[in-house]
Amino acid sequence: xxxxxxxxxxxxxxWYNILPxxxxxxxxxxxxxxxxxxxxxxxxxxxxxxxxxxxxxxERWIRIPEEVRDIYALWRPTPLIRAxxxxxxxKTPARIYFKYEGGSPPGSHKPNTAVAQxxxxxxxxxxxxxxxxxxxxxxxxxxxxxxLFDLKCTVYMVKVSYHQKPYRRIxxxxxxxEVIPSPSDRTESGRRILEKDPDNPGSLGxxxxxxxxxxxxxxxxxxxxxxxxNHVLLHQTVIGLEAKKQLESIGEEPDVIVGCVGxxxxxxxxxxxxxxxxxxxxxxxIAVEPAACPTLTKGEYRYDFGDTAGLTPLLKMYTLxxxxxxxxxxxxxxxxxxxxxxxxxxxxxxxxxxxxxxQIPTFxxxxxxxxxxxxxxxxxxxxxxxxxxxxxxxxxxxNEEKVILFGFSGHGLLDLKAxxxxxxxxxxxx
Amino acid sequence: xxxxxxxxxxxxxxWYNILPxxxxxxxxxxxxxxxxxxxxxxxxxxxxxxxxxxxxxxERWIRIPEEVRDIYALWRPTPLIRAxxxxxxxKTPARIYFKYEGGSPPGSHKPNTAVAQxxxxxxxxxxxxxxxxxxxxxxxxxxxxxxLFDLKCTVYMVKVSYHQKPYRRIxxxxxxxEVIPSPSDRTESGRRILEKDPDNPGSLGxxxxxxxxxxxxxxxxxxxxxxxxNHVLLHQTVIGLEAKKQLESIGEEPDVIVGCVGxxxxxxxxxxxxxxxxxxxxxxxIAVEPAACPTLTKGEYRYDFGDTAGLTPLLKMYTLxxxxxxxxxxxxxxxxxxxxxxxxxxxxxxxxxxxxxxQIPTFxxxxxxxxxxxxxxxxxxxxxxxxxxxxxxxxxxxNEEKVILFGFSGHGLLDLKAxxxxxxxxxxxx
Numbered sequence: 099x100x101x102x103x104x105x106x107x108x109x110x111x112x113w114y115n116i117l118p119x120x121x122x123x124x125x126x127x128x129x130x131x132x133x134x135x136x137x138x139x140x141x142x143x144x145x146x147x148x149x150x151x152x153x154x155x156x157e158r159w160i161r162i163p164e165e166v167r168d169i170y171a172l173w174r175p176t177p178l179i180r181a182x183x184x185x186x187x188x189k190t191p192a193r194i195y196f197k198y199e200g201g202s203p204p205g206s207h208k209p210n211t212a213v214a215q216x217x218x219x220x221x222x223x224x225x226x227x228x229x230x231x232x233x234x235x236x237x238x239x240x241x242x243x244x245x246l247f248d249l250k251c252t253v254y255m256v257k258v259s260y261h262q263k264p265y266r267r268i269x270x271x272x273x274x275x276e277v278i279p280s281p282s283d284r285t286e287s288g289r290r291i292l293e294k295d296p297d298n299p300g301s302l303g304x305x306x307x308x309x310x311x312x313x314x315x316x317x318x319x320x321x322x323x324x325x326x327x328n329h330v331l332l333h334q335t336v337i338g339l340e341a342k343k344q345l346e347s348i349g350e351e352p353d354v355i356v357g358c359v360g361x362x363x364x365x366x367x368x369x370x371x372x373x374x375x376x377x378x379x380x381x382x383x384i385a386v387e388p389a390a391c392p393t394l395t396k397g398e399y400r401y402d403f404g405d406t407a408g409l410t411p412l413l414k415m416y417t418l419x420x421x422x423x424x425x426x427x428x429x430x431x432x433x434x435x436x437x438x439x440x441x442x443x444x445x446x447x448x449x450x451x452x453x454x455x456x457q458i459p460t461f462x463x464x465x466x467x468x469x470x471x472x473x474x475x476x477x478x479x480x481x482x483x484x485x486x487x488x489x490x491x492x493x494x495x496x497n498e499e500k501v502i503l504f505g506f507s508g509h510g511l512l513d514l515k516a517x518x519x520x521x522x523x524x525x526x527x528x
Numbered sequence: 529x530x531x532x533x534x535x536x537x538x539x540x541x542x543w544y545n546i547l548p549x550x551x552x553x554x555x556x557x558x559x560x561x562x563x564x565x566x567x568x569x570x571x572x573x574x575x576x577x578x579x580x581x582x583x584x585x586x587e588r589w590i591r592i593p594e595e596v597r598d599i600y601a602l603w604r605p606t607p608l609i610r611a612x613x614x615x616x617x618x619k620t621p622a623r624i625y626f627k628y629e630g631g632s633p634p635g636s637h638k639p640n641t642a643v644a645q646x647x648x649x650x651x652x653x654x655x656x657x658x659x660x661x662x663x664x665x666x667x668x669x670x671x672x673x674x675x676l677f678d679l680k681c682t683v684y685m686v687k688v689s690y691h692q693k694p695y696r697r698i699x700x701x702x703x704x705x706e707v708i709p710s711p712s713d714r715t716e717s718g719r720r721i722l723e724k725d726p727d728n729p730g731s732l733g734x735x736x737x738x739x740x741x742x743x744x745x746x747x748x749x750x751x752x753x754x755x756x757x758n759h760v761l762l763h764q765t766v767i768g769l770e771a772k773k774q775l776e777s778i779g780e781e782p783d784v785i786v787g788c789v790g791x792x793x794x795x796x797x798x799x800x801x802x803x804x805x806x807x808x809x810x811x812x813x814i815a816v817e818p819a820a821c822p823t824l825t826k827g828e829y830r831y832d833f834g835d836t837a838g839l840t841p842l843l844k845m846y847t848l849x850x851x852x853x854x855x856x857x858x859x860x861x862x863x864x865x866x867x868x869x870x871x872x873x874x875x876x877x878x879x880x881x882x883x884x885x886x887q888i889p890t891f892x893x894x895x896x897x898x899x900x901x902x903x904x905x906x907x908x909x910x911x912x913x914x915x916x917x918x919x920x921x922x923x924x925x926x927n928e929e930k931v932i933l934f935g936f937s938g939h940g941l942l943d944l945k946a947x948x949x950x951x952x953x954x955x956x957x958x
Contacts, residue, residue, distance in 0.1 A: 099537075
């Protein structure tokens with residue numbers, strides 16, 4: 099069997115919350131004005147109560163609402179696929195499985211949380227969500243999700259991406275989203291920047307400031323984030339819970355689990371349900387990040403802002419500094435200066451191993467995958483595939499029948515420009 | 529249940545050949561030089577023997593080789609999905625199901641035949657395939673398939689599309705294909721055109737001529753076609769055979785079956801396995817074509833060339849004339865002057881009803897679909913969705929619990945420019 103499928107009724111009914119199972123307590127987010135732990139009510143200007151509760155919950159299992167599962171069913175459970183042709187190409191005794199999240203309508207894992215966030219906001223009477231987006235993967239997932247719950251959605255899209263990457267902008271508009279090139283004249287922070295520098299190309303930091311300001315200033319509006327926070331990672335655990343069930347159904351247990359890391363949501367979604375196996379059976383869990391933005395491998399573990407402008411609470415995490423600007427690698431989803439605090443705890447305690455890889459080897463890996471398994475991966479996913487190939491070659495050299503599981507976070511059909519650059523030798527090896 | 533899935537071992541083991549079940553004999557293809565039926569050996573310069581045999585076979589069931597099923601398994605069986613949210617939006621008592629072919633790596637139904645054609649060519653020692661492509665959907669499917677069987681692939685891509693639609697060109701190259709803007713200096717027919725008109729933008733007709741010439745002149749090379757011919761439609765019947773099994777598993781029988789038609793391969797793939805039900809239980813099968821290229825609704829039933837340049841055998845079909853140039857609608861896959869001869873027989877005998885729809889109503893339908901079911905359809909697929917919505921509204925008005933099945937031929941992620949034109953009011957209503 100190449101694909102292991104689950105029926106709709108085998109979709110998880112609960113998300114897995116790793117908080118009670120962390121090897122040490124999670125340092126609380128701090129209010130930068132007081133240096134005191136943030137109180138739940140301080141977050142109500144930007145998040146609905148249900149999500150704030152999830153953010154701080156110590157419950158191990160949290161029920162997935164029926165309405166969310168009903169939308170998940172548009173594409174979930176996602177298939178677990180054995181990469182048999184890749185194994186043959188690599189002549190490895192390893193068995194390689196990937197959990198394919200590219201089949202969601204926006205083409206990535208992002209809607210797993212976008213749908214949940216849209217649901218809770220809609221339930222609490224919110225009428226509009228704001229968010230920021232770089233290349234557009236998160237923005238398109240949120241436009242998709244809000245449309246299905248009849249919410250409006252305003253996406254502040256980094257201006258240079260807005261003009262250079264029209265496809266995801268159009269996708270957002272097709273789902274009814276309002277996409278604003280940022281910096282814009284819609285917010286004070288945007289106007290302030292435009293006054294000084296009318297041609298400012300924008301940045302994720304500026305876009306976050308605009309999205310938060312828009313949410314704070316409008317009664318009916320909240321803000322939505324696509325990674326890093328506990329509740330976001332929580333929603334993504336459907337990935338790993340399904341994968342676990344799928345592997346069990348064929349009597350397999352993963353020896354190595356690999357995922358790419360930007361803020362950590364796709365990685366956590368796949369790997370958190372397996373973290374207990376690290377001590378129990380020596381499972382190796384590898385987080386792969388770009389060498390151009392090496393937060394886990396070279397960052398400092400300390401309190402820092404989640405955004406560039408310094409509007410968010412302080413989070414304790416591995417960080418390159420909130421003003422760090424990574425080179426413009428194609429894996430836009432991995433260009434984040436910090437990481438999810440829960441993931442940082444796991445790395446710090448040796449439960450997750452972090453590796454950084456350069457851009458060209460990731461595209462070499464992605465091309466091998468596209469030409470053996472047929473699916474063109476997103477540049478982010480290529481980071482995971484690079485390490486999977488390295489591990490499969492190691493298994494061949496050591497003649498070990500390893501079971502490797504990796505997270506296929508998204509397809510690359512809207513990132514083909516990156517492959518063009520790679521194939522024509524224009525890609526920088528950062 | 530929203531999705532009806534099949535296990536890999538439930539994938540069809542045989543294709544269904546409609547030839548023995550046609551209501552009248554299929555008029556043979558004619559050699560234009562002699563006006564005599566084409567002999568199998570006359571086709572061997574461009575096709576492998578196995579495909580010529582399939583083209584002329586009267587066997588009702590033709591075994592699918594294991595090697596082909598093994599590649600199909602990368603994305604097949606495809607899900608049959610109930611469009612519950614669309615039904616609710618339309619307040620229709622109809623139950624709407626779609627067979628989703630957008631999950632294949634190239635994003636459409638095209639690889640169902642591309643894989644089979646690549647397999648038979650590889651088996652007969654062919655080393656390279658040539659083909660033509662307009663917008664690139666067929667070309668990308670063939671590059672995908674040839675790469676998996678270690679064949680080379682040369683795609684003559686209409687020059688104006690080559691420059692205007694780089695994404696599918698890059699996709700072909702990512703799968704190792706060689707993509708040549710046509711007219712080119714690689715062939716005599718190309719050179720002849722360039723001498724007279726160096727800036728010629730190209731056409732599908734010219735690209736076909738170049739691809740055929742390239743195949744005829746090179747010993748190790750054959751030519752591949754993505755629609756119209758019997759063997760191509762044959763390979764697509766996995767779609768309908770799976771859909772039939774899926775509907776049976778939930779006790780449903782379709783009252784109305786809808787598909788879009790260019791050359792007819794996607795339409796035939798879904799509907800041919802149901803054609804017997806037209807007389808048996810009054811099933812209505814509707815072929816939807818663009819009003820801009822109304823072959824089945826306004827064409828003449830006569831012998832005509834399959835290509836613009838007049839290099840192919842003469843086929844008896846509904847045709848607008850082989851020199852007909854349709855307006856540049858976004859549904860590039862439906863801009864063909866003729867139709868599959870078997871489909872024409874069914875239309876002529878009243879077993880299939882043909883309808884033509886204008887461009888703007890198809891995008892209105894596609895937008896409703898994207899905003900209810902979440903998936904953005906290809907412009908071709910929007911033609912089917914238009915008629916599905918019309919039929920569902922009719923079912924509401926007549927208060928009838930119809931079961932509607934339609935073919936979702938491909939997703940629209942590489943056609944977003946078309947949605948942009950539509951949303952910004954730039955789309956012509958032809």
